[in-house]
Amino acid sequence: MAMAVAGAAHPAKPVVVxxxxxxxxxxxxxxxxxxxxxxxxxxxxxxxxxxxRMGSCxxxxxxxxxxxxxxxxxxxEAATASIFEHYLGExxxxxxxxxxxxxxxxxPIVRALIGDSSYRPQAADRQISWGVxxxxxxxxxxxxxEKAHSHAAEIADRIGAAYPGSVVQxxxxxxxxxxxxxxxxxxxxxxxxxSIGHTEGFPGSIGCLVRSLEDGEDWPGLxxxxxxxxxxxxxxxxxxxxxxxxxxxxRISNHQCGSLARFLILPDYDQDLxxxxxxxCTDAALVKFERQKNCRHTLPEATYVPDPKNPDKxxxxxxxxxxxxxxxxxxxxxxxxxxxxxxxxxxxxxxxxQRQIILIxxxxxxxxxxxxxxxxxxxxxxxxxxxxxxxxxxxxDGKGIGLIIGGSxxxxxxxxxxxxxxxxxxxxxx
Numbered sequence: 001m002a003m004a005v006a007g008a009a010h011p012a013k014p015v016v017v018x019x020x021x022x023x024x025x026x027x028x029x030x031x032x033x034x035x036x037x038x039x040x041x042x043x044x045x046x047x048x049x050x051x052x053r054m055g056s057c058x059x060x061x062x063x064x065x066x067x068x069x070x071x072x073x074x075x076x077e078a079a080t081a082s083i084f085e086h087y088l089g090e091x092x093x094x095x096x097x098x099x100x101x102x103x104x105x106x107x108p109i110v111r112a113l114i115g116d117s118s119y120r121p122q123a124a125d126r127q128i129s130w131g132v133x134x135x136x137x138x139x140x141x142x143x144x145x146e147k148a149h150s151h152a153a154e155i156a157d158r159i160g161a162a163y164p165g166s167v168v169q170x171x172x173x174x175x176x177x178x179x180x181x182x183x184x185x186x187x188x189x190x191x192x193x194x195s196i197g198h199t200e201g202f203p204g205s206i207g208c209l210v211r212s213l214e215d216g217e218d219w220p221g222l223x224x225x226x227x228x229x230x231x232x233x234x235x236x237x238x239x240x241x242x243x244x245x246x247x248x249x250x251r252i253s254n255h256q257c258g259s260l261a262r263f264l265i266l267p268d269y270d271q272d273l274x275x276x277x278x279x280x281c282t283d284a285a286l287v288k289f290e291r292q293k294n295c296r297h298t299l300p301e302a303t304y305v306p307d308p309k310n311p312d313k314x315x316x317x318x319x320x321x322x323x324x325x326x327x328x329x330x331x332x333x334x335x336x337x338x339x340x341x342x343x344x345x346x347x348x349x350x351x352x353x354q355r356q357i358i359l360i361x362x363x364x365x366x367x368x369x370x371x372x373x374x375x376x377x378x379x380x381x382x383x384x385x386x387x388x389x390x391x392x393x394x395x396x397d398g399k400g401i402g403l404i405i406g407g408s409x410x411x412x413x414x415x416x417x418x419x420x421x422x423x424x425x426x427x428x429x430x
Contacts, residue, residue: 075279076103076354079368080130083352087132087139087327091166095141098159099130106152108355108366121357121364124174125150131353131372134330135168142350144172175358175413177227177406178202180340180387188244190257190297192305192317192392193337196224196287197245198235198260204228204245204389205339207403208303208317208417210286210426212261220299220429221261222287223420224390225403227360229285230263237262241287243297248339257297261288264423268363279355280367283405284390284420302430306343308335308396317392318430321399322418326371327351334373334395336404338388346373346383346412348401358406358413371402371414384412392417400428 077100084092106126121127124146133142141163143156148171160167179202188194190206197203207223222241229241242249243257263285289299304314321329326348334348350372358365373383373393384391384404391404393414402414421427 073103073107076368079352080354083132083354084141087352088141088166091163092141095159095163095166098162102128102155102159103355106155108357121366126152127174127357128152128155129353129356131350132327132330133168133350137331139327139330140165141167142170143167144170144350144353144356146172146174172411173408175356175406175408175411176386177225177358177360177389178386179361180385183248184244184339184387188249190222190243190289190299191337192303193339193342195244195248195339195387196222196229196257196390197242197248198229198231199240199242199246199251201228201231201235202245203248203339203387205337205387205391205404206243207284207390207392208400209300209429210421210424211429212286212288213425213427220289221426222257222289223284223403223424223426224287225405226263226266226283226285227365227405228389229260229287230266232268232361232363233263233265235260235263244339256290258287258290261286262424264420266360266365268360268365280365281369281415282420282423283367283415284403284424286424286426303392303400303428305335305337305392305394305398308333308345311343315398316430317394317400317428318398319400320418320421320428321395321401322416326401326416329395329401332395333376334393334401336384336388336391336393338384338391338404340385340387341381341383344381344383345376345379347376348372349374349411353413356413360406367405367413369416369419370405371416373412373414375410382407382409382412 080099081096084096106122106128108122127146129144131142133140145152145156156169160169192206192208194206195203196206204225210223211220237260239260240256241258241260242255249255264282266280266283303317305317307313307315329348332348333345335345337343353370353372354368356367356370358367375383384407388404392400393402394400400417402417403420405413405415407413
Protein backbone atom coordinates (compact mmCIF):
# COMPACT_ATOMS: atom_id res chain seq x y z
CA MET A 1 0.00 0.00 0.00
CA ALA A 2 1.40 3.34 -0.94
CA MET A 3 1.53 5.44 2.17
CA ALA A 4 0.77 9.13 2.29
CA VAL A 5 4.50 9.56 2.66
CA ALA A 6 7.01 8.70 0.01
CA GLY A 7 10.45 7.79 1.17
CA ALA A 8 9.34 6.68 4.63
CA ALA A 9 9.84 3.01 5.37
CA HIS A 10 6.66 0.98 5.23
CA PRO A 11 5.79 0.35 8.87
CA ALA A 12 3.86 -2.87 8.74
CA LYS A 13 3.29 -5.86 6.52
CA PRO A 14 -0.33 -5.92 5.38
CA VAL A 15 -2.57 -8.82 4.65
CA VAL A 16 -2.72 -9.03 0.86
CA VAL A 17 -6.07 -9.91 -0.64
CA UNK A 18 -6.56 -10.51 -4.36
CA UNK A 19 -9.96 -9.42 -5.58
CA UNK A 20 -10.96 -9.49 -9.19
CA UNK A 21 -13.86 -10.77 -11.19
CA UNK A 22 -15.17 -14.12 -10.07
CA UNK A 23 -17.29 -16.57 -11.95
CA UNK A 24 -20.63 -17.68 -10.62
CA UNK A 25 -19.11 -21.06 -9.84
CA UNK A 26 -16.34 -19.45 -7.86
CA UNK A 27 -18.79 -17.35 -5.86
CA UNK A 28 -21.08 -20.29 -5.21
CA UNK A 29 -18.10 -22.17 -3.80
CA UNK A 30 -18.07 -19.68 -0.95
CA UNK A 31 -21.84 -19.55 -0.54
CA UNK A 32 -23.84 -16.71 -2.07
CA UNK A 33 -24.91 -14.00 0.43
CA UNK A 34 -28.66 -13.63 0.92
CA UNK A 35 -28.87 -10.52 3.09
CA UNK A 36 -26.83 -7.46 4.02
CA UNK A 37 -25.69 -9.10 7.26
CA UNK A 38 -24.75 -12.31 5.47
CA UNK A 39 -22.98 -10.23 2.80
CA UNK A 40 -20.75 -8.72 5.49
CA UNK A 41 -19.96 -12.17 6.89
CA UNK A 42 -19.43 -13.42 3.34
CA UNK A 43 -17.04 -10.57 2.51
CA UNK A 44 -15.00 -11.17 5.64
CA UNK A 45 -14.90 -14.93 5.07
CA UNK A 46 -13.51 -14.26 1.62
CA UNK A 47 -10.99 -11.92 3.17
CA UNK A 48 -9.85 -14.47 5.75
CA UNK A 49 -9.51 -17.12 3.06
CA UNK A 50 -7.46 -14.63 0.97
CA UNK A 51 -10.03 -14.84 -1.83
CA UNK A 52 -7.84 -17.62 -3.14
CA ARG A 53 -10.04 -18.37 -6.14
CA MET A 54 -10.28 -14.73 -7.20
CA GLY A 55 -7.44 -12.76 -8.66
CA SER A 56 -6.18 -9.53 -10.19
CA CYS A 57 -6.24 -6.37 -8.14
CA UNK A 58 -3.99 -6.52 -5.11
CA UNK A 59 -5.73 -4.94 -2.13
CA UNK A 60 -3.75 -4.44 1.05
CA UNK A 61 -5.73 -4.36 4.26
CA UNK A 62 -4.48 -3.89 7.79
CA UNK A 63 -5.92 -6.27 10.39
CA UNK A 64 -7.78 -4.64 13.23
CA UNK A 65 -8.37 -7.57 15.54
CA UNK A 66 -9.85 -6.98 18.97
CA UNK A 67 -8.56 -7.93 22.42
CA UNK A 68 -7.12 -5.31 22.19
CA UNK A 69 -6.93 -4.44 18.47
CA UNK A 70 -3.28 -5.38 18.60
CA UNK A 71 -2.51 -5.47 14.86
CA UNK A 72 -4.19 -2.13 14.14
CA UNK A 73 -2.58 -0.66 17.24
CA UNK A 74 0.89 -1.68 16.11
CA UNK A 75 0.29 -0.51 12.57
CA UNK A 76 -0.93 2.94 13.68
CA GLU A 77 2.04 3.33 16.03
CA ALA A 78 4.55 2.24 13.38
CA ALA A 79 2.98 4.43 10.68
CA THR A 80 2.90 7.42 13.03
CA ALA A 81 6.56 6.96 13.97
CA SER A 82 7.60 6.55 10.32
CA ILE A 83 5.70 9.62 9.11
CA PHE A 84 6.60 11.94 11.98
CA GLU A 85 10.28 11.01 11.96
CA HIS A 86 10.37 11.40 8.19
CA TYR A 87 9.00 14.95 8.31
CA LEU A 88 10.05 16.24 11.73
CA GLY A 89 13.16 14.22 12.51
CA GLU A 90 14.03 13.20 16.05
CA UNK A 91 11.54 15.68 17.47
CA UNK A 92 8.77 13.99 15.50
CA UNK A 93 9.86 10.57 16.78
CA UNK A 94 9.49 11.80 20.37
CA UNK A 95 5.97 13.09 19.68
CA UNK A 96 5.13 9.74 18.04
CA UNK A 97 6.12 7.99 21.28
CA UNK A 98 3.63 10.14 23.19
CA UNK A 99 0.94 9.35 20.65
CA UNK A 100 1.68 5.64 20.96
CA UNK A 101 0.61 5.94 24.61
CA UNK A 102 -2.52 7.86 23.54
CA UNK A 103 -3.26 5.20 20.91
CA UNK A 104 -3.20 2.50 23.59
CA UNK A 105 -5.19 4.65 26.02
CA UNK A 106 -7.80 5.64 23.42
CA UNK A 107 -7.85 3.13 20.54
CA PRO A 108 -10.33 4.06 17.79
CA ILE A 109 -12.33 0.91 18.50
CA VAL A 110 -12.81 -0.16 22.13
CA ARG A 111 -14.62 -2.55 24.37
CA ALA A 112 -17.48 -0.52 25.78
CA LEU A 113 -17.41 -1.84 29.32
CA ILE A 114 -15.06 -4.07 31.28
CA GLY A 115 -16.39 -7.57 30.88
CA ASP A 116 -18.59 -6.58 27.95
CA SER A 117 -17.87 -8.58 24.80
CA SER A 118 -19.12 -5.87 22.43
CA TYR A 119 -16.78 -3.42 20.71
CA ARG A 120 -17.59 -0.02 19.24
CA PRO A 121 -15.97 3.26 18.18
CA GLN A 122 -14.72 5.60 20.86
CA ALA A 123 -17.13 8.18 22.22
CA ALA A 124 -16.55 11.67 20.83
CA ASP A 125 -14.83 12.92 23.97
CA ARG A 126 -12.18 10.20 23.64
CA GLN A 127 -11.73 10.22 19.85
CA ILE A 128 -8.44 11.59 18.56
CA SER A 129 -6.61 11.32 15.24
CA TRP A 130 -3.39 12.89 13.99
CA GLY A 131 -1.31 13.81 10.97
CA VAL A 132 1.13 16.37 9.59
CA UNK A 133 0.21 19.99 8.78
CA UNK A 134 1.98 23.25 7.95
CA UNK A 135 1.79 26.39 10.07
CA UNK A 136 4.01 29.49 9.81
CA UNK A 137 5.75 27.76 6.91
CA UNK A 138 6.87 24.91 9.19
CA UNK A 139 5.73 21.28 9.29
CA UNK A 140 4.00 20.43 12.55
CA UNK A 141 2.02 17.64 14.14
CA UNK A 142 -1.74 18.13 14.01
CA UNK A 143 -3.90 16.53 16.71
CA UNK A 144 -7.58 16.35 15.80
CA UNK A 145 -10.27 15.88 18.42
CA GLU A 146 -14.00 15.63 17.89
CA LYS A 147 -15.00 17.52 21.00
CA ALA A 148 -13.44 20.51 22.75
CA HIS A 149 -13.04 20.32 26.56
CA SER A 150 -12.90 16.52 26.37
CA HIS A 151 -10.54 13.79 27.53
CA ALA A 152 -9.04 13.68 24.03
CA ALA A 153 -8.55 17.46 24.12
CA GLU A 154 -6.77 17.14 27.48
CA ILE A 155 -4.37 14.61 25.96
CA ALA A 156 -3.77 16.92 23.01
CA ASP A 157 -3.17 19.87 25.38
CA ARG A 158 -0.68 17.81 27.37
CA ILE A 159 1.29 16.80 24.27
CA GLY A 160 1.15 20.35 22.93
CA ALA A 161 2.53 21.72 26.20
CA ALA A 162 5.37 19.20 26.15
CA TYR A 163 6.31 20.14 22.57
CA PRO A 164 5.49 23.84 22.20
CA GLY A 165 5.52 25.16 18.69
CA SER A 166 5.45 21.69 17.17
CA VAL A 167 1.84 20.64 17.77
CA VAL A 168 -1.41 22.15 16.48
CA GLN A 169 -4.74 21.14 18.00
CA UNK A 170 -7.80 21.15 15.77
CA UNK A 171 -11.44 20.30 16.42
CA UNK A 172 -13.11 18.37 13.61
CA UNK A 173 -16.63 16.93 13.70
CA UNK A 174 -17.18 13.28 12.80
CA UNK A 175 -16.96 12.95 9.03
CA UNK A 176 -19.92 11.60 7.09
CA UNK A 177 -20.51 10.20 3.63
CA UNK A 178 -24.10 9.41 2.79
CA UNK A 179 -26.79 9.45 0.14
CA UNK A 180 -27.42 12.94 -1.29
CA UNK A 181 -30.62 14.54 -0.09
CA UNK A 182 -31.72 15.89 -3.45
CA UNK A 183 -31.33 15.36 -7.18
CA UNK A 184 -28.95 17.56 -9.10
CA UNK A 185 -30.12 18.79 -12.47
CA UNK A 186 -27.42 19.61 -15.03
CA UNK A 187 -26.14 18.33 -18.35
CA UNK A 188 -24.33 15.07 -17.68
CA UNK A 189 -21.23 13.68 -19.35
CA UNK A 190 -18.34 11.37 -18.49
CA UNK A 191 -16.27 14.31 -17.26
CA UNK A 192 -14.94 14.49 -13.68
CA UNK A 193 -17.61 15.70 -11.28
CA UNK A 194 -20.54 14.16 -13.14
CA SER A 195 -23.01 11.98 -11.26
CA ILE A 196 -22.24 8.26 -11.32
CA GLY A 197 -23.71 5.33 -9.44
CA HIS A 198 -24.56 1.66 -9.20
CA THR A 199 -28.03 0.83 -10.49
CA GLU A 200 -29.10 0.00 -6.94
CA GLY A 201 -26.98 2.52 -5.02
CA PHE A 202 -26.82 6.24 -4.38
CA PRO A 203 -24.89 8.61 -6.65
CA GLY A 204 -21.36 9.91 -6.22
CA SER A 205 -19.00 11.71 -8.58
CA ILE A 206 -16.70 10.65 -11.42
CA GLY A 207 -13.11 11.14 -10.29
CA CYS A 208 -10.80 10.59 -13.24
CA LEU A 209 -10.42 8.75 -16.53
CA VAL A 210 -7.88 5.94 -16.65
CA ARG A 211 -6.55 3.03 -18.67
CA SER A 212 -6.18 -0.45 -17.20
CA LEU A 213 -2.65 -1.84 -16.88
CA GLU A 214 -3.74 -5.41 -16.17
CA ASP A 215 -2.53 -8.04 -18.63
CA GLY A 216 -5.01 -8.29 -21.47
CA GLU A 217 -7.00 -5.27 -20.28
CA ASP A 218 -6.01 -2.42 -22.60
CA TRP A 219 -9.28 -0.56 -22.16
CA PRO A 220 -10.29 2.86 -20.77
CA GLY A 221 -12.32 3.32 -17.64
CA LEU A 222 -13.57 5.62 -14.91
CA UNK A 223 -12.57 5.81 -11.25
CA UNK A 224 -14.79 6.87 -8.37
CA UNK A 225 -15.24 5.95 -4.69
CA UNK A 226 -15.52 2.29 -3.73
CA UNK A 227 -18.17 2.96 -1.09
CA UNK A 228 -20.36 4.47 -3.85
CA UNK A 229 -19.92 2.04 -6.74
CA UNK A 230 -19.52 -1.16 -4.70
CA UNK A 231 -22.49 -0.32 -2.48
CA UNK A 232 -20.18 -0.81 0.50
CA UNK A 233 -18.87 -4.19 -0.75
CA UNK A 234 -22.30 -5.56 -1.77
CA UNK A 235 -21.81 -5.19 -5.53
CA UNK A 236 -20.22 -7.73 -7.84
CA UNK A 237 -18.01 -7.54 -10.89
CA UNK A 238 -19.96 -6.84 -14.06
CA UNK A 239 -22.73 -4.83 -12.38
CA UNK A 240 -24.07 -1.99 -14.53
CA UNK A 241 -22.93 1.54 -13.68
CA UNK A 242 -25.02 4.56 -14.66
CA UNK A 243 -24.21 8.15 -15.58
CA UNK A 244 -25.96 10.00 -14.11
CA UNK A 245 -26.46 7.78 -11.11
CA UNK A 246 -29.98 7.11 -9.88
CA UNK A 247 -32.01 9.14 -8.88
CA UNK A 248 -30.29 11.92 -10.85
CA UNK A 249 -31.32 10.00 -13.95
CA UNK A 250 -33.47 6.97 -14.81
CA ARG A 251 -32.35 3.37 -14.69
CA ILE A 252 -32.31 2.85 -18.46
CA SER A 253 -29.76 1.18 -20.73
CA ASN A 254 -28.64 4.26 -22.66
CA HIS A 255 -27.51 5.81 -19.36
CA GLN A 256 -25.17 2.88 -18.69
CA CYS A 257 -21.54 3.94 -19.09
CA GLY A 258 -20.01 0.55 -18.42
CA SER A 259 -19.62 -2.18 -15.83
CA LEU A 260 -17.94 -2.47 -12.46
CA ALA A 261 -14.52 -4.01 -13.09
CA ARG A 262 -13.02 -4.07 -9.59
CA PHE A 263 -13.12 -2.24 -6.29
CA LEU A 264 -11.21 -2.04 -3.03
CA ILE A 265 -12.91 -3.71 -0.09
CA LEU A 266 -13.84 -1.32 2.73
CA PRO A 267 -14.64 -3.24 5.90
CA ASP A 268 -16.85 -1.49 8.42
CA TYR A 269 -16.25 -2.35 12.04
CA ASP A 270 -18.58 -5.22 12.96
CA GLN A 271 -19.11 -6.12 16.61
CA ASP A 272 -20.29 -9.60 15.62
CA LEU A 273 -17.15 -10.45 13.64
CA UNK A 274 -14.38 -9.30 15.93
CA UNK A 275 -11.71 -11.56 14.54
CA UNK A 276 -11.75 -10.10 11.03
CA UNK A 277 -11.97 -6.32 11.23
CA UNK A 278 -9.58 -4.19 9.19
CA UNK A 279 -8.37 -0.64 8.78
CA UNK A 280 -9.45 1.02 5.52
CA CYS A 281 -6.68 2.29 3.28
CA THR A 282 -7.77 3.40 -0.20
CA ASP A 283 -11.38 4.03 -1.26
CA ALA A 284 -11.64 3.57 -5.02
CA ALA A 285 -13.42 1.53 -7.69
CA LEU A 286 -12.88 1.03 -11.41
CA VAL A 287 -15.55 1.05 -14.12
CA LYS A 288 -14.80 -0.44 -17.53
CA PHE A 289 -16.17 1.89 -20.19
CA GLU A 290 -18.48 -0.03 -22.53
CA ARG A 291 -20.47 1.68 -25.24
CA GLN A 292 -24.03 0.37 -25.18
CA LYS A 293 -26.53 0.44 -28.03
CA ASN A 294 -28.01 3.94 -28.21
CA CYS A 295 -25.48 5.03 -25.60
CA ARG A 296 -25.54 8.79 -25.02
CA HIS A 297 -22.01 8.97 -23.62
CA THR A 298 -18.69 9.73 -25.30
CA LEU A 299 -15.50 9.16 -23.36
CA PRO A 300 -13.24 12.26 -23.22
CA GLU A 301 -9.67 11.86 -24.41
CA ALA A 302 -8.24 12.89 -21.03
CA THR A 303 -9.22 13.91 -17.51
CA TYR A 304 -10.43 17.46 -18.07
CA VAL A 305 -11.37 19.67 -15.13
CA PRO A 306 -12.27 23.36 -14.76
CA ASP A 307 -9.26 25.66 -14.84
CA PRO A 308 -9.21 27.50 -11.48
CA LYS A 309 -7.96 30.64 -13.22
CA ASN A 310 -10.86 30.56 -15.69
CA PRO A 311 -13.58 28.08 -14.63
CA ASP A 312 -15.34 28.40 -17.99
CA LYS A 313 -12.35 26.71 -19.62
CA UNK A 314 -11.05 23.18 -19.11
CA UNK A 315 -7.54 21.95 -18.46
CA UNK A 316 -6.16 18.42 -18.46
CA UNK A 317 -4.97 16.79 -15.25
CA UNK A 318 -1.55 15.81 -16.53
CA UNK A 319 0.10 14.13 -13.56
CA UNK A 320 -0.56 12.29 -10.31
CA UNK A 321 1.51 13.34 -7.31
CA UNK A 322 1.86 11.80 -3.87
CA UNK A 323 4.09 11.46 -0.83
CA UNK A 324 6.66 14.19 -0.28
CA UNK A 325 5.50 16.11 -3.35
CA UNK A 326 2.01 16.46 -1.84
CA UNK A 327 3.44 17.35 1.57
CA UNK A 328 5.41 20.17 -0.04
CA UNK A 329 2.08 21.67 -1.10
CA UNK A 330 0.58 21.78 2.40
CA UNK A 331 -1.13 25.13 2.86
CA UNK A 332 -1.79 25.56 -0.87
CA UNK A 333 -5.22 25.97 -2.41
CA UNK A 334 -6.66 22.88 -4.11
CA UNK A 335 -9.83 22.30 -6.15
CA UNK A 336 -12.46 19.72 -6.89
CA UNK A 337 -15.41 19.33 -9.23
CA UNK A 338 -18.24 17.33 -7.69
CA UNK A 339 -21.77 16.21 -8.40
CA UNK A 340 -23.34 18.19 -5.53
CA UNK A 341 -21.24 21.28 -4.90
CA UNK A 342 -19.67 21.72 -8.33
CA UNK A 343 -16.33 23.53 -8.40
CA UNK A 344 -15.01 24.37 -4.93
CA UNK A 345 -11.66 25.34 -3.50
CA UNK A 346 -10.06 24.52 -0.17
CA UNK A 347 -6.73 24.41 1.62
CA UNK A 348 -4.62 21.23 1.62
CA UNK A 349 -4.11 21.00 5.37
CA UNK A 350 -3.17 17.46 6.42
CA UNK A 351 -1.20 14.45 5.17
CA UNK A 352 -0.56 11.04 6.69
CA UNK A 353 -3.64 11.13 8.93
CA GLN A 354 -4.04 8.03 11.12
CA ARG A 355 -7.11 6.33 12.66
CA GLN A 356 -9.67 8.72 11.21
CA ILE A 357 -13.22 7.48 11.71
CA ILE A 358 -15.68 8.20 8.89
CA LEU A 359 -19.39 7.38 9.09
CA ILE A 360 -20.61 5.98 5.76
CA UNK A 361 -24.34 5.31 5.45
CA UNK A 362 -24.60 4.76 9.20
CA UNK A 363 -21.59 2.44 9.56
CA UNK A 364 -18.21 3.22 11.10
CA UNK A 365 -15.01 2.88 9.05
CA UNK A 366 -11.51 3.52 10.41
CA UNK A 367 -9.21 4.98 7.74
CA UNK A 368 -5.44 5.25 7.74
CA UNK A 369 -3.03 7.39 5.66
CA UNK A 370 -5.62 9.88 4.40
CA UNK A 371 -5.31 13.54 3.36
CA UNK A 372 -7.35 16.45 4.73
CA UNK A 373 -8.62 19.57 2.94
CA UNK A 374 -10.09 22.44 4.97
CA UNK A 375 -12.75 24.87 3.87
CA UNK A 376 -11.17 27.92 2.24
CA UNK A 377 -11.39 31.17 4.23
CA UNK A 378 -14.44 33.25 3.37
CA UNK A 379 -16.31 30.43 1.63
CA UNK A 380 -19.95 29.88 2.57
CA UNK A 381 -20.12 26.17 1.66
CA UNK A 382 -17.99 23.15 2.55
CA UNK A 383 -15.33 21.78 0.22
CA UNK A 384 -17.51 18.69 -0.30
CA UNK A 385 -20.97 17.40 0.59
CA UNK A 386 -22.90 14.13 0.15
CA UNK A 387 -22.84 13.19 -3.53
CA UNK A 388 -19.28 14.47 -4.01
CA UNK A 389 -17.70 11.16 -2.96
CA UNK A 390 -15.17 10.04 -5.55
CA UNK A 391 -14.48 13.58 -6.81
CA UNK A 392 -10.95 14.29 -7.99
CA UNK A 393 -9.00 16.86 -5.95
CA UNK A 394 -6.34 18.67 -7.96
CA UNK A 395 -3.90 21.59 -7.81
CA UNK A 396 -3.92 24.87 -9.75
CA ASP A 397 -1.38 23.45 -12.20
CA GLY A 398 -3.29 20.25 -13.00
CA LYS A 399 -1.77 17.71 -10.58
CA GLY A 400 -4.16 15.11 -9.15
CA ILE A 401 -3.75 14.41 -5.43
CA GLY A 402 -6.78 12.52 -4.10
CA LEU A 403 -10.37 11.27 -4.24
CA ILE A 404 -13.05 12.50 -1.84
CA ILE A 405 -14.18 9.99 0.80
CA GLY A 406 -16.40 12.17 2.99
CA GLY A 407 -16.23 15.11 5.34
CA SER A 408 -17.84 17.58 7.71
CA UNK A 409 -18.63 21.27 7.41
CA UNK A 410 -15.00 22.18 8.09
CA UNK A 411 -12.87 19.41 6.57
CA UNK A 412 -12.98 16.79 3.80
CA UNK A 413 -11.02 13.54 3.78
CA UNK A 414 -9.28 12.13 0.70
CA UNK A 415 -7.73 8.86 -0.36
CA UNK A 416 -4.31 9.60 -1.91
CA UNK A 417 -4.76 9.33 -5.68
CA UNK A 418 -1.39 7.70 -6.30
CA UNK A 419 -2.28 4.86 -3.93
CA UNK A 420 -5.76 4.46 -5.44
CA UNK A 421 -4.47 4.13 -9.00
CA UNK A 422 -1.68 1.80 -7.92
CA UNK A 423 -4.07 -0.54 -6.13
CA UNK A 424 -6.50 -0.55 -9.07
CA UNK A 425 -3.52 -1.07 -11.45
CA UNK A 426 -4.47 1.74 -13.80
CA UNK A 427 -2.84 4.90 -15.16
CA UNK A 428 -4.33 8.35 -15.62
CA UNK A 429 -5.75 8.99 -19.08
CA UNK A 430 -3.96 12.16 -20.13
